[in-house]
Amino acid sequence: MSSERKSALVLVAHGSRRVVSNDEIRELAARLAASQANEFFMVQPAFLELAEPSIPDGIEACIQRGAMEVVVFPYFLSAGRHVAEDIPAEVKIKQAQYPHMPISIADYLGIAADMPEMILDHLRG
Amino acid sequence: MSSERKSALVLVAHGSRRVVSNDEIRELAARLAASQANEFFMVQPAFLELAEPSIPDGIEACIQRGAMEVVVFPYFLSAGRHVAEDIPAEVKIKQAQYPHMPISIADYLGIAADMPEMILDHLRG
Numbered sequence: 689m690s691s692e693r694k695s696a697l698v699l700v701a702h703g704s705r706r707v708v709s710n711d712e713i714r715e716l717a718a719r720l721a722a723s724q725a726n727e728f729f730m731v732q733p734a735f736l737e738l739a740e741p742s743i744p745d746g747i748e749a750c751i752q753r754g755a756m757e758v759v760v761f762p763y764f765l766s767a768g769r770h771v772a773e774d775i776p777a778e779v780k781i782k783q784a785q786y787p788h789m790p791i792s793i794a795d796y797l798g799i800a801a802d803m804p805e806m807i808l809d810h811l812r813g
Numbered sequence: 814m815s816s817e818r819k820s821a822l823v824l825v826a827h828g829s830r831r832v833v834s835n836d837e838i839r840e841l842a843a844r845l846a847a848s849q850a851n852e853f854f855m856v857q858p859a860f861l862e863l864a865e866p867s868i869p870d871g872i873e874a875c876i877q878r879g880a881m882e883v884v885v886f887p888y889f890l891s892a893g894r895h896v897a898e899d900i901p902a903e904v905k906i907k908q909a910q911y912p913h914m915p916i917s918i919a920d921y922l923g924i925a926a927d928m929p930e931m932i933l934d935h936l937r938g
Contacts, residue, residue: 699932701890701891704891708892709891709893712892716923716928719929720929720932722929725933725934726929726933727933759936761932763890763932764890765826765888765890765922766834768834769831794935797931800931800934804841804844804848804850804851805848805850806922806925807824807886808845808848809925810922811822811884
């Protein structure tokens with residue numbers, strides 16, 4: 689994922705009726721984009737429901753800004769129906785519309801192999 | 814949180830109708846307990862709803878096993894109603910029952926300052 693390939697990251701959260709929760713995701717996307725470790729040329733927040741933009745609209749925003757590759761990242765902790773079915777169904781809409789654009793879905797956060805260490809680091813503050 | 818103080822960690826997830834999602838949390842608790850970075854003498858999974866044990870039952874299990882301190886960790890990504898209200902209400906039940914036992918609630922995972930780097934590490938696999 690070199691920047692030459694212009695890879696875009698779509699940070700997907702569930703979406704909430706609480707505006708502050710959705711803003712927290714938008715802020716996280718901005719922090720991701722600003723991180724020194726970041727290799728994506730843009731980080732786009734998107735929501736499965738209850739907030740805007742939707743996942744297809746988020747992917748579209750990346751393509752309109754010149755993405756040559758889009759990675760959809762489910763910011764979820766467990767492999768529920770949302771991760772297993774709902775997000776892939778939303779992504780498929782854009783994959784069908786742009787058959788030559790690589791649009792992939794990354795592993796959801798909760799499956800991270802080093803989650804125990806992430807948690808213990810977090811608890812030590 | 815030295816082991817001398819016998820601190821217990823309660824890993825709190827939402828709970829799901831999907832058995833596999835709840836088992837994923839139980840497995841994460843076991844991985845946390847087994848981690849070399851772990852300082853808790855036990856790690857107890859608990860669920861806000863839809864699965865067992867409940868948060869009060871999870872805290873009780875720690876106390877029955879000799880915990881001198883209980884840290885309740887919300888394994889949640891956003892500060893929704895569950896984190897802001899529901900988990901504290903459940904914890905309060907046990908704080909009232911054991912007024913001399915230190916039972917605290919740690920920051921939820923999503924607020925971690927280094928979440929962007931956690932995510933980018935995860936995406937690099």
